[in-house]
Amino acid sequence: MTQDPYIALAGVRKGYRIGGEAIPIFSALDLAIPRGDFVAVMGPSGSGKSTLLNMLAGIDVPDAGSLSIGNHRLDRMGEAARSTWRAHNMGIVFQFYNLLPMLNAAENVELPLLLKPLSARERRVRVGKMLDLVGLSGREKQYPSMMSGGQQQRVGIARAIVSDPGLLLCDEPTGDLDRKSADEVLEMLSFLNRQLEKTIVMVTHDPQAARSAKRTLHLDKGQFVERAAS
Numbered sequence: 001m002t003q004d005p006y007i008a009l010a011g012v013r014k015g016y017r018i019g020g021e022a023i024p025i026f027s028a029l030d031l032a033i034p035r036g037d038f039v040a041v042m043g044p045s046g047s048g049k050s051t052l053l054n055m056l057a058g059i060d061v062p063d064a065g066s067l068s069i070g071n072h073r074l075d076r077m078g079e080a081a082r083s084t085w086r087a088h089n090m091g092i093v094f095q096f097y098n099l100l101p102m103l104n105a106a107e108n109v110e111l112p113l114l115l116k117p118l119s120a121r122e123r124r125v126r127v128g129k130m131l132d133l134v135g136l137s138g139r140e141k142q143y144p145s146m147m148s149g150g151q152q153q154r155v156g157i158a159r160a161i162v163s164d165p166g167l168l169l170c171d172e173p174t175g176d177l178d179r180k181s182a183d184e185v186l187e188m189l190s191f192l193n194r195q196l197e198k199t200i201v202m203v204t205h206d207p208q209a210a211r212s213a214k215r216t217l218h219l220d221k222g223q224f225v226e227r228a229a230s
């Protein structure tokens with residue numbers, strides 16, 4: 001049985017212009033990721049990992065070629081449509097957590113739900129479940145400044161999944177963490193992939209983080225090279 005890939009890039013061209021000079025990043029990038037996959041993306045600095053994540057997130061668009069996620073052609077959507085699409089279909093986990101310092105853990109996790117037609121009680125119940133899932137129940141009222149990096153990242157993960165998106169994009173999710181906290185975060189991502197069937201694309205420089213993924217794609221000279229997990 002063949003299934004259309006969940007994420008499909010075909011012939012994607014992307015570059016930047018600085019002053020009059022064109023800087024090509026991808027000239028014909030192809031990529032197919034099935035639903036339920038957990039992919040690590042590695043590659044040297046400047047190889048285009050963030051550019052790829054930004055396109056998958058609909059923050060940036062290809063100059064040419066097609067980019068679809070779950071049958072939606074992101075390259076054909078306007079900015080407002082991409083932004084709405086993003087709010088409903090994906091969660092993003094950042095290297096430095098991107099929590100709002102003036103909000104406590106529960107309020108940070110609740111943020112994406114404010115866009116949904118839910119009552120305050122429904123939001124509270126959902127936020128409680130998410131904090132429980134990431135092992136932080138009882139810490140609802142704590143502010144980011146009172147939490148370790150690992151705890152902050154778990155709040156970031158709870159916020160990323162609170163709307164129940166099918167896709168998680170992770171940008172160096174363990175880049176700011178010590179080994180033990182990093183391993184806890186990676187275990188959590190594996191759990192979300194295996195038990196909740198989230199599709200995960202994770203950019204990382206950390207080979208140990210990449211080993212948590214089902215496969216690793218190496219960006220090299222604007223193309224992907226797949227290497228078996230070691």
Ligand SMILES: Nc1ncnc2c1ncn2[C@@H]1O[C@H](COP(=O)(O)OP(=O)(O)OP(=O)(O)O)[C@@H](O)[C@H]1O
Binds near residue numbers: 048
């Ligand atoms: N908004 C932009 N304007 C101009 N050039 C850009 C822009 N964003 C990225 N670039 C350039 O595109 C190339 C790829 O950048 P990108 O950030 O995607 O690489 P990366 O693989 O994520 O790097 P790193 O591992 O250092 O984060 C780099 O040469 C970068 O300088």
